Amino acid sequence: MPVNAEVEETEPDTDGDLPINELFYSLQGEGTLAGVPTVFIRTSGCNLRCWFCDSYHTSWEPTGAWRDVDSILEEVHSHKQATHVVLTGGEPLIHEESVALIEQLTADGYHTTVETNGTIYRDAPIDLASISPKLASSTPTPDRDPKGDGEWEGQHEQDRIDMEALSQLIDDYETQLKFVVTGEEDMQEITDVVDRIRATTTTTVADDDVLLMPEGMTREQLDGTRSEVAELAMEYGYRYTPRLHVDLWNDAPGT
Numbered sequence: 001m002p003v004n005a006e007v008e009e010t011e012p013d014t015d016g017d018l019p020i021n022e023l024f025y026s027l028q029g030e031g032t033l034a035g036v037p038t039v040f041i042r043t044s045g046c047n048l049r050c051w052f053c054d055s056y057h058t059s060w061e062p063t064g065a066w067r068d069v070d071s072i073l074e075e076v077h078s079h080k081q082a083t084h085v086v087l088t089g090g091e092p093l094i095h096e097e098s099v100a101l102i103e104q105l106t107a108d109g110y111h112t113t114v115e116t117n118g119t120i121y122r123d124a125p126i127d128l129a130s131i132s133p134k135l136a137s138s139t140p141t142p143d144r145d146p147k148g149d150g151e152w153e154g155q156h157e158q159d160r161i162d163m164e165a166l167s168q169l170i171d172d173y174e175t176q177l178k179f180v181v182t183g184e185e186d187m188q189e190i191t192d193v194v195d196r197i198r199a200t201t202t203t204t205v206a207d208d209d210v211l212l213m214p215e216g217m218t219r220e221q222l223d224g225t226r227s228e229v230a231e232l233a234m235e236y237g238y239r240y241t242p243r244l245h246v247d248l249w250n251d252a253p254g255t
């Protein structure tokens, strides 16, 4: 497959391969493991279409190369200092082959984090499920759609919260809930979603398992959101998470 082949998420994954958009070594920039040297594996293809998606070429215009698990693992191993691996996307859990990859990473001794929108459950040896449920403020209305036509508005709105998948992920894995916050208007929905999750899970979800992350893919955009989101975290008793990689490297690819 050519490196920039279009990845259609409706196309069945063949022969255990995964569509890989990029693989790089960086510092975990988000969440409770922020600062930890980590290899990132970014799959292509997503079932949602957040208007603000900072990984446009995995969602709105999915691109990547189909790679087998062994070749992915070989490249992970080449980053000799790394003990932690993040599987992200796109939405990595749309791909059944992600399970085999996570199993092999665990067998090789890596700590595995999966960055997921929380709409799909899979059974795999995930050490940290980093779930980012999508709020109404993520919906690609025609005025916010990067393609300008609002074609995805209905489907995104219908699929963005799946309580069954969310509670199964939370009951089965160590979890952080990482909400992208665009402003104060998001807080009512966040507290509602957290309440609904608490009502449907057997696991205790503490306030400091709930993370508020400022929206913004560039330093300049974060300059407009981070202070307000930090204040909201203090007001509501939730945890604030920076976007360390954006602070350090702005929106450079492979960071």
Ligand SMILES: C[S@@+](CC[C@H](N)C(=O)[O-])C[C@H]1O[C@@H](n2cnc3c(N)ncnc32)[C@H](O)[C@@H]1O
Pocket (backbone or CB within 6 Å): 046, 052, 053, 054, 055, 088, 089, 090, 091, 092, 115, 116, 117, 118, 130, 131, 132, 178, 180, 213, 214, 215, 216, 217
């Ligand atoms: C690109 S997503 C891939 C994983 C999965 N699809 C998800 O949304 O959780 C990785 C992380 O980036 C966050 N994210 C995406 N665009 C963002 C933006 N403009 N500002 C802040 N966070 C963003 C997502 O919410 C998620 O936590």
Ligand SMILES: Nc1nc2[nH]cc(C(=O)O)c2c(=O)[nH]1
Pocket (backbone or CB within 6 Å): 026, 027, 028, 029, 030, 040, 086, 088, 089, 115, 245, 255
């Ligand atoms: N450094 C860095 N940390 C991250 N944590 C989650 C990321 C993601 O895109 O899922 C990400 C990313 O893209 N870069």
Ligand code: SF4
Pocket (backbone or CB within 6 Å): 046, 047, 048, 049, 050, 053, 054, 055, 058, 059, 089, 090, 091, 117, 134
């Ligand atoms: S769910 Fe994740 S990858 Fe998909 S569009 Fe939203 S932020 Fe991007």
Ligand SMILES: [Mg+2]
Pocket (backbone or CB within 6 Å): 054, 055
């Ligand atoms: Mg990212």
